[in-house]
Amino acid sequence: MEKFFELLTHMNPFDLVQVIFWGMAGAISFYFSMGNARVWTSISIGFFLIFLSQAYGINPWGHYQKLTAFHYIVGTVAIMMITHGFLEYYVFCRTFEISGNKLIVYLSTLGILAASGVFLMINPNPSPNTIRNIRMVENAIWVFLCVMNIELVRKIYLAIKDSDISKGFIAFGLVFFFIFLWKGSELYLQIFQWDQDWQDIIALMSDESTDFDQYPARIQFSQEVRRYAGLLSGISVGGTFTYIYRLLK
Amino acid sequence: MFLLPKGNPLFENLAVTKLKLPDVLLKLSTGGFTGYSSFVFQTSTVILVFEAGKLVSALLEDRNGKRQNGFEALSALAELMVSSGSGAMNVYKLSKDLTMCIHALLEGETLYKAQELKLIDINSLLGKVKNDRMNGCLRIYTEEHSAMIFYKEGNPLGFFHDGSGDIESSSSESQKIAGLPGAKIDLYATQSVEEIMGINLLEVANIQKIWDATVALHQSEIDRTNKERQERDKKAATLRLAELEEQVKVIVGEYVGKVGRGIVDKELSENGGNSCLIDEAAFAKFLSGIERAAKLLISGTNIKAMMEKLASTITIARSDS
Structure with a gap:
């Protein structure tokens, strides 16, 4: 516990606020998943998993590389769950079919996470470079699935625009826009090796160089976008679920 | 509609819907019945005249006075019995002579039809009936009243008029009607009983077949109606x-x-x-x-x-x- 509080005091206040917001969004979405229709389960569990993926900063055992890698894998599972949920919602809007049950969704999610954990355990300890690669894959998946989800949300909205919940999907559109900016800016920095992880890696590797100093403006801009879009993502997710909860009450 | 002497009633007001024409006819035929059977329906009346178990006459008259006889009347009777849903049957036993007169009334040769009494020499007409030893029926009527005098070989058998339960021996009612203004007469002649006995419609017509065909037709009609209703x-x-x-x-x-x-x-x-x-x-x-x-x-x-x-x-x- 002491270590946890020590981490909190050493953490960037902005990142801390972001984690707190994701914690609130995760709690709201998880609560939402329990009291609502099956189709919402995948979506709300996915958003809850974002909190888990973001919580590595406050994880007292975060220095274990396998655990750090696991956080990023959880992030990847999160967006896949969310996309699966929206896809199911879209299918419902077209066919009015609702299948499956909540327990299977919960158990499947746990199964995927457990399999990911096993995958990490049976493989060598990931190097900082491997962890960065996992994080980059996560960001790439997030960016492309965010675009797909914006399109899905648009189509869902058009199908149900005269129902009570339709405005909630506009809010989800906004959520994915913020997440797209957040993850997109992070991916941009990673692709051009301007991210902090890469700077930390090359500090230990003498044969690698960086052009970090040549593009301070765009790097600075991207970093700011990442920070604020990340914060707005957390706030908008919590707000959206609260809004939908009220619409469905 | 017919107004016939009732004679000796064997059955009255039997529900027609419960009867089967072949069974009725068979029963009357095998019992050597003499008399007539009337089937009264809402739209028409059918009279079957029997002479010693032989069906000598079948006549149908509808409400408008339209008549059918013989095979047509039997077919129509079968149809009415199957489809009317109501109706009553009466059976009256009569003497052979009276039966002959009923036959004359229903199917005999019409010698005079709607002749005004005042234009006829009634005495010479009655003399002719006597002299010619006629078998038949003289009907005297106005628009509201009617009376019949039945003759056998020129001699009156009896008198029958509206409201009579049976043949009467008194001619007073007939004379009263004959004295009314506008009175008319019909005179029907028929063959002798022996000649009538030669006729038997039951031998000519296959009653069972007529009945079965009518029942089948009616059933198919019901089926068709049911099907239409169901649809x-x-x-x-x-x-x-x-x-x-x-x-x-x-x-x-x-x-x-x-x-x-x-x-x-x-x-x-x-x-x-x-x-x-x-x-x-x-x-x-x-x-x-x-x-x-x-x-x-x-x-x-x-x-x-x-x-x-x-x-x-x-x-x-x-x-x-």
């Missing part, structure tokens, strides 16, 4: 269900939006079509499906209001049908 009912039910389905779609659409119609369509197809709306168990399943889908789209308050409206609409529709 009509089915169409009406289909129409009612379609209207109810539309009502349900409007209600769901009102709360859920345009996807509501699709949700209703899907749930109807999963529950065996719109007939599930009037089946209690299937409707409960249908409602549960609608509620499940609505949970993804509208608030709990609106779901509750929608479900109540749907349930009351269906209850009203069920009580109306």
Whole structure:
């Protein structure tokens, strides 16, 4: 516990606020998943998993590389769950079919996470470079699935625009826009090796160089976008679920 | 309509719907019955005259006075017995002579028809009846009254007039009618009893076949009518269900939006079509499906209001049908 509080005091206040917001969004979405229709389960569990993926900063055992890698894998599972949920919602809007049950969704999610954990355990300890690669894959998946989800949300909205919940999907559109900016800016920095992880890696590797100093403006801009879009993502997710909860009450 | 002497009633007011013509005729025939049987229906009356078990005459007269006899009358009687749904049968035993006179009245040769009495020398006419030793019936009538005098070989057998229960020996009523202004006469002559005995319609016509054909025709008519009614009912039910389905779609659409119609369509197809709306168990399943889908789209308050409206609409529709 002491270590946890020590981490909190050493953490960037902005990142801390972001984690707190994701914690609130995760709690709201998880609560939402329990009291609502099956189709919402995948979506709300996915958003809850974002909190888990973001919580590595406050994880007292975060220095274990396998655990750090696991956080990023959880992030990847999160967006896949969310996309699966929206896809199911879209299918419902077209066919009015609702299948499956909540327990299977919960158990499947746990199964995927457990399999990911096993995958990490049976493989060598990931190097900082491997962890960065996992994080980059996560960001790439997030960016492309965010675009797909914006399109899905648009189509869902058009199908149900005269129902009570339709405005909630506009809010989800906004959520994915913020997440797209957040993850997109992070991916941009990673692709051009301007991210902090890469700077930390090359500090230990003498044969690698960086052009970090040549593009301070765009790097600075991207970093700011990442920070604020990340914060707005957390706030908008919590707000959206609260809004939908009220619409469905 | 016929007004005949009742003679000795064997049966009166038997319900025709419970009788079978072949059985009736067989019974009268094998019993060597002499007399007549009348079948009284709302639209017509049929008289069957028997002489020692032989069917010597069959006559049908409808309300408008139109007559059919012989085979046609028997066929019509079979049809009336099968299809009329009501009617009464009477059987009266008569003497051979009176039976002959009834035959004359019904089917005999018409010597005079609607002749005004004042233009006729009645004494010479009666003299002719006596001299020619005629068998037959003299009918004297006005618009409101009628009387008959039956003759056998020129001699009067008796008198029959409106309200008579039987042949009477008094001629006073006949004379009274004959004295009324506008009185007319009909004179019918027939063959002797022995000649009449030579006729038997039961040998000419296959009554069983006529009856069976009539029953089969009537049955097919009933079947056709039933089928038409069933089809009509089915169409009406289909129409009612379609209207109810539309009502349900409007209600769901009102709360859920345009996807509501699709949700209703899907749930109807999963529950065996719109007939599930009037089946209690299937409707409960249908409602549960609608509620499940609505949970993804509208608030709990609106779901509750929608479900109540749907349930009351269906209850009203069920009580109306």
